[in-house]
Amino acid sequence: MSNDLINHLKFYRDLGFKELDIPVSIPPPAAESVEASPVVAPPTSAAQAAAVKDTLQIIQDDIGDCTRCGLHEGRNKIVFGDGNPNAKLVFVGEGPGADEDAQGIPFVGRAGQLLTDMIEKTAVGEGITVKRPDIYICNVVKCRPPGNRAPEADEMATCGQFLERQLKNIQPKAICVLGATAAKALLNSTIGITKMRGEWHEWNDIPVMPTFHPSYLLRAYNKEAKRLAWEDLKKVLHYVYD
Numbered sequence: 001m002s003n004d005l006i007n008h009l010k011f012y013r014d015l016g017f018k019e020l021d022i023p024v025s026i027p028p029p030a031a032e033s034v035e036a037s038p039v040v041a042p043p044t045s046a047a048q049a050a051a052v053k054d055t056l057q058i059i060q061d062d063i064g065d066c067t068r069c070g071l072h073e074g075r076n077k078i079v080f081g082d083g084n085p086n087a088k089l090v091f092v093g094e095g096p097g098a099d100e101d102a103q104g105i106p107f108v109g110r111a112g113q114l115l116t117d118m119i120e121k122t123a124v125g126e127g128i129t130v131k132r133p134d135i136y137i138c139n140v141v142k143c144r145p146p147g148n149r150a151p152e153a154d155e156m157a158t159c160g161q162f163l164e165r166q167l168k169n170i171q172p173k174a175i176c177v178l179g180a181t182a183a184k185a186l187l188n189s190t191i192g193i194t195k196m197r198g199e200w201h202e203w204n205d206i207p208v209m210p211t212f213h214p215s216y217l218l219r220a221y222n223k224e225a226k227r228l229a230w231e232d233l234k235k236v237l238h239y240v241y242d
């Protein structure tokens with residue numbers, strides 16, 4: 001067997017072929033041969049990378065013990081996200097608070113309890129079967145901003161790459177953004193939440209409903225905002241689960 005044929009067969013073996021049922025042309029003798037290009041181009045590293053599907057676990061592993069922005073300095077736990085990885089509905093808040101930072105789970109404090117109640121009680125009232133574990137919840141930034149301040153633009157830009165990957169991986173039917181900061185991060189809009197809420201917007205072809213952040217709703221004087229947030233949530237639940 002000629003060296004050319006051996007090399008040719010090795011090439012197919014390296015591509016993973018166990019048997020060849022396609023004709024392999026044996027190159028003509030060296031004196032007459034012209035440089036032949038391979039029948040199947042070897043896979044490029046970009047093609048190989050594209051073939052590896054992103055998963056929430058891969059994204060979380062990529063975050064690792066992240067120090068990509070200044071928020072890592074004051075955090076206890078990175079709050080990646082929580083819920084059903086195949087959720088039809090994703091809620092996005094702005095960043096973890098003290099309870100979330102301590103537990104590493106988003107929306108577990110008072111605001112989180114309110115959000116859970118809003119979702120589950122509205123669903124029951126509307127005849128829709130959905131519980132908190134059915135949905136997915138995460139934030140724009142994964143580490144707690146000191147003193148519960150809003151995340152800075154550069155922190156959101158740095159951490160936003162992970163949110164983008166989470167949403168692209170889950171591919172929900174709809175996203176509900178909670179509060180002005182999350183709405184701005186996702187929709188790149190300067191319009192206030194009061195004007196944006198209640199109407200559908202879009203992120204990467206996924207419908208997005210902005211509404212008030214539950215911590216804003218906890219303030220005693222916000223009865224009207226609560227009513228509006230419930231209306232928004234009804235719209236979202238019917239759109240996703242009807």
Ligand code: SF4
Nearest residue numbers: 066069072142143159
């Ligand atoms: S907020 Fe995001 S980018 Fe910044 S340190 Fe935490 S995980 Fe990393």
